Amino acid sequence: MTWRAANSLLVLEHQLQAGAPRAAPPATPAEAWGTIGDSLHDPGSDHSPKDFPGLGNDVVTALDIPHAPALGLDSREVCDDIRRSRDRRIKYMISQDQICSSYSTGTRAAWTWGPYNPNDPNRDRHDTHAHISVVGDARADDRSAWATIGAPAAGEDEDDMGQSFGPALMRSEDMRYPMVIPPVRGGLADPRPTWINAAFDLGSSPVFLRFWAGPGDGSMRPLLGGGHEVVRLESCHVFSMELDAGVRVLSVLRVPDPDGPKDADGKPTGPISDAPVSFCFERQ
Numbered sequence: 001m002t003w004r005a006a007n008s009l010l011v012l013e014h015q016l017q018a019g020a021p022r023a024a025p026p027a028t029p030a031e032a033w034g035t036i037g038d039s040l041h042d043p044g045s046d047h048s049p050k051d052f053p054g055l056g057n058d059v060v061t062a063l064d065i066p067h068a069p070a071l072g073l074d075s076r077e078v079c080d081d082i083r084r085s086r087d088r089r090i091k092y093m094i095s096q097d098q099i100c101s102s103y104s105t106g107t108r109a110a111w112t113w114g115p116y117n118p119n120d121p122n123r124d125r126h127d128t129h130a131h132i133s134v135v136g137d138a139r140a141d142d143r144s145a146w147a148t149i150g151a152p153a154a155g156e157d158e159d160d161m162g163q164s165f166g167p168a169l170m171r172s173e174d175m176r177y178p179m180v181i182p183p184v185r186g187g188l189a190d191p192r193p194t195w196i197n198a199a200f201d202l203g204s205s206p207v208f209l210r211f212w213a214g215p216g217d218g219s220m221r222p223l224l225g226g227g228h229e230v231v232r233l234e235s236c237h238v239f240s241m242e243l244d245a246g247v248r249v250l251s252v253l254r255v256p257d258p259d260g261p262k263d264a265d266g267k268p269t270g271p272i273s274d275a276p277v278s279f280c281f282e283r284q
């Protein structure tokens with residue numbers, strides 16, 4: 001029978017073996033890097049060649065990768081890197097008795113880990129390898145690098161997120177300003193720390209800003225501690241602060257001078273500056 005593996009999986013296999021060379025065969029058995037299934041695999045498995053409209057006939061859409069942390073290849077970390085990147089090629093991944101899919105199910109949100117077949121005592125617990133399935137359409141042949149071990153380093157290709165990004169401009173009419181950024185210290189793919197910088201142009205009065213940050217799951221926390229401290233920005237001075245790991249969303253709010261006039265409840269009532277403020281993000 002003639003069959004082929006989806007190109008994205010061949011790219012991943014090659015990328016991992018190049019990025020973790022000590023874990024490449026023969027240090028790990030070649031079978032631990034399986035695409036096509038053996039006789040023990042359920043013929044319904046993605047390891048069995050199937051026909052996909054838009055992708056082709058007799059295509060295998062699954063790859064196993066060995067779990068060999070001592071050799072530099074932690075299969076769970078690889079899955080977590082890919083999970084955080086929300087790669088559009090992923091259907092689901094199985095690792096360490098858990099499954100994570102790009103879609104939600106009755107018991108699990110998309111891109112979160114949950115139990116894998118917990119009621120089957122004979123299930124493969126995926127302790128010695130991880131399983132990665134890609135979607136059954138043209139995306140499965142996308143040859144882009146994966147955001148994990150072996151990904152091109154900064155400057156090597158167009159996937160580079162850059163040493164810095166921005167600037168972004170909060171205009172006079174913006175009372176709040178949301179920004180989304182690549183995850184800070186986003187796993188093995190990009191472990192660099194990130195700073196946010198802010199400044200505004202020549203002007204006489206300072207600008208007061210409150211910063212909120214969150215990982216993109218709806219929860220936001222003040223960037224400067226529980227008292228919701230206000231940043232006092234002086235004309236042409238740069239405010240710079242390192243962001244916590246995992247931050248993906250920021251929101252900046254214009255506020256009055258906290259030391260200015262207050263109402264009876266102690267709430268600041270002073271004027272709110274509308275000076276345009278520029279932000280940029282800097283990676284180490």
Ligand SMILES: [Zn+2]
Pocket residue numbers: 047062063064130131132
């Ligand atoms: Zn598998």
